[in-house]
Amino acid sequence: MSADICPICQKTNQCAISAGAAPSSCWCMQSEVSITTIIRQYLSVNPELTASLAAQQQCICASCLSHIQHTLPPE
Numbered sequence: 001m002s003a004d005i006c007p008i009c010q011k012t013n014q015c016a017i018s019a020g021a022a023p024s025s026c027w028c029m030q031s032e033v034s035i036t037t038i039i040r041q042y043l044s045v046n047p048e049l050t051a052s053l054a055a056q057q058q059c060i061c062a063s064c065l066s067h068i069q070h071t072l073p074p075e
Contacts, residue, residue: 006061007053013061027062035065042068 003018005011016026028035039060043050060068 007056007058008064013059015059
């Protein structure tokens with residue numbers, strides 16, 4: 001699977017790094033939320049996805065991140 005495709009929705013993830021641009025220009029680096037924390041919470045609720053997402057080594061898109069963030073149960 002291509003590094004510029006979101007492993008969740010299969011649409012472009014708008015990853016600047018996979019496009020060859022500077023990491024600082026990527027949308028994820030500009031995010032006000034901790035993407036790592038949100039993904040960890042998501043995988044703790046959906047452990048069956050851990051292996052497949054880890055194996056793909058792809059970034060998720062901003063839309064999927066937002067959806068995950070708003071559907072996670074409160075900590």
